[in-house]
Amino acid sequence: MTGSPDSSGQRAGSPTSVLGGDPAETEQAILRRGLDAFAELGYQATTVRVLAQRLGVSHNFISVRYGSKFAFWCAVVDFASSEALExxxxxxxxxxxxxxxxxxxxxxxxxxxxxxxxxxxxxxxxxxxxxxxxxxxxxxxxxxxxxxxxxxxxxxxxxxxxxxxxxxxxxxxxxxxxxxxxxxxxxxxxxxxxxxxxxxxxxxxxxxxxxxxxxxxxxxxxx
Structure with missing residues (x-):
C-alpha cells in the first residue's frame, strides 16, 4: 500500500498524486529522478529513504511498485538506455x-x-x-x-x-x-x-x- 486515497481517488504518496499529470509522463519523471539520484550518489548511498525523498513518494513506494531497489535501478537503467537509443x-x-x-x-x-x-x-x-x-x-x-x-x-x-x-x-x-x-x-x-x-x-x-x-x-x- 502507498497510503490512503485522496479526494481524487489516488493514493497519497503515489507518483501521480505527488507529481500530477498523465501516468506515463509521471512514470518517466520518476525514472528520470531515479537516474539523477543513482548517478549523483551511487547505488549504495541511494537508499530507499533517499529515493522516496528524491522522488516525492512514500517510503514503501519502491518496494510496492518495483519490488526492490535493485529492480528499480534496473528500470532506471533501461529507461536511460531507451532514451539513448531514441x-x-x-x-x-x-x-x-x-x-x-x-x-x-x-x-x-x-x-x-x-x-x-x-x-x-x-x-x-x-x-x-x-x-x-x-x-x-x-x-x-x-x-x-x-x-x-x-x-x-x-x-x-x-x-x-x-x-x-x-x-x-x-x-x-x-x-x-x-x-x-x-x-x-x-x-x-x-x-x-x-x-x-x-x-x-x-x-x-x-x-x-x-x-x-x-x-x-x-x-x-x-x-
Whole structure:
C-alpha cells in the first residue's frame, strides 16, 4: 500500500498524486529522478529513504511498485538506455558495408550519448569498479551486445593494419576513457569549459572528442 486515497481517488504518496499529470509522463519523471539520484550518489548511498525523498513518494513506494531497489535501478537503467537509443537508434553491423564506418559510427554514438545522458555513463563508471549483480546486468544486457556488434570489424581492421593489435578490453577502455571529459563537468569547467553550455554544444564537444579518438586508433596501413 502507498497510503490512503485522496479526494481524487489516488493514493497519497503515489507518483501521480505527488507529481500530477498523465501516468506515463509521471512514470518517466520518476525514472528520470531515479537516474539523477543513482548517478549523483551511487547505488549504495541511494537508499530507499533517499529515493522516496528524491522522488516525492512514500517510503514503501519502491518496494510496492518495483519490488526492490535493485529492480528499480534496473528500470532506471533501461529507461536511460531507451532514451539513448531514441537519439539516432541502435547501430547494427549489417547496416554497414565498411568496417571503418561501423567503428566510427559506434564511437560517435557513444560520445553523443555521453553528452546527452552523462548520468548513464556515470552509473556505468561507478558500477565498473566492483563485481555485483548490477555490473552483470549492465554487461550482459548492454556492454557485451555492443562489443559483439563491433568485434568482427575490429578484428578485420587489425588484420589490415588499420587498427592496432591490442586486446579488446584495452580498446574498450581507450574508447570509454575520454568520455570523462563529458561526464566530469565540474573538472572540465576548471580547465576552461564554458558554463553554461547548450545541448548542441555538449553534443559538439562529444563529437570533437570522438574525432580525436578515431584519429588515434585508426590509420592508413603502413602510415
Amino acid at each position: 537519439s539516432g537508434g541502435w547501430i547494427f553491423a549489417e547496416d554497414y558495408e565498411d568496417d571503418q564506418e561501423l567503428i566510427a559510427a559506434s564511437v560517435r554514438k557513444i560520445y553523443r550519448v555521453s553528452a546527452q545522458l552523462p548520468q548513464l555513463h556515470r552509473i556505468v563508471a561507478d558500477e565498473a569498479a566492483r563485481d555485483s549483480e548490477r555490473l552483470d546486468y549492465l554487461f550482459e544486457r548492454y556492454l557485451r551486445p555492443f562489443m559483439s556488434n563491433v568485434e568482427p570489424s575490429i578484428h578485420r581492421l587489425v588484420a589490415k593494419g588499420i587498427m592496432p593489435p591490442v586486446p579488446v578490453h584495452l580498446l574498450y577502455f581507450a574508447v570509454m576513457g575520454p568520455t570523462s571529459g563529458l561526464i566530469q563537468q565540474p573538472l572540465a569547467r576548471k580547465f576552461g569549459r564554458p558554463e553554461p553550455s547548450s545541448d548542441d554544444e555538449d553534443i559538439q564537444y562529444g563529437q570533437t572528442l570522438a574525432g580525436l579518438l578515431l584519429s588515434g586508433i585508426m590509420h592508413k596501413p603502413g602510415a
